Amino acid sequence: KNEVEQSPQNLTAQEGEFITINCSYSVGISALHWLQQHPGGGIVSLFMLSSGKKKHGRLIATINIQEKHSSLHITASHPRDSAVYICAVPSNAGNNRKLIWGLGTSLAVNP
């Protein structure tokens, strides 16, 4: 079982739909990252949050530390939102400050 699990793995939506991507983790964390990766490789950091909720444009991220769960919401989705969305948490195992990555959710928004 992965320490960071995302669902769904793949998601297809129609333009304008409200989208939710979920992330559950099993390790203790101080913060959680949501990132976006477009075809071609570049990764963009969307949010880093440790509690509550953050909003940036049409993107909203929430986290429940007690339940070890975070969600990424996209309102009024658009084809340009099509990308892979990745949840990642820092691992403090030993002296290794690595990010533990989820496998990503591949989102396709159709016009």
Add this chain to the structure above:
Amino acid sequence: EAGVVQSPRYKIIEKKQPVAFWCNPISGHNTLYWYRQNLGQGPELLIRYENEEAVDDSQLPKDRFSAERLKGVDSTLKIQPAELGDSAVYLCASSLGAGANEQFFGPGTRLTVL
């Protein structure tokens, strides 16, 4: 403010040839990361620098991979000689510090080894 800069964006080489990737992190970010991402997988950390010191290179295949960050700013990652299995996207990221600090990623270098 400029983001993380990487070059080249794409590189195609034949196996056994050397290749080098360059990264310029965000100004003021003392932590720099090199990741390798294979198709359909999440990024795998190769090496992390705190300033000019490599503090985590446990996943770096040291027989053929090397990295340096001589002045604690720019970094280069080298593969010599490249193998077919090295084909991947090589991502550089930087942050103000390690741990929970937000990492900012460059566009990556897509390497194809023929």
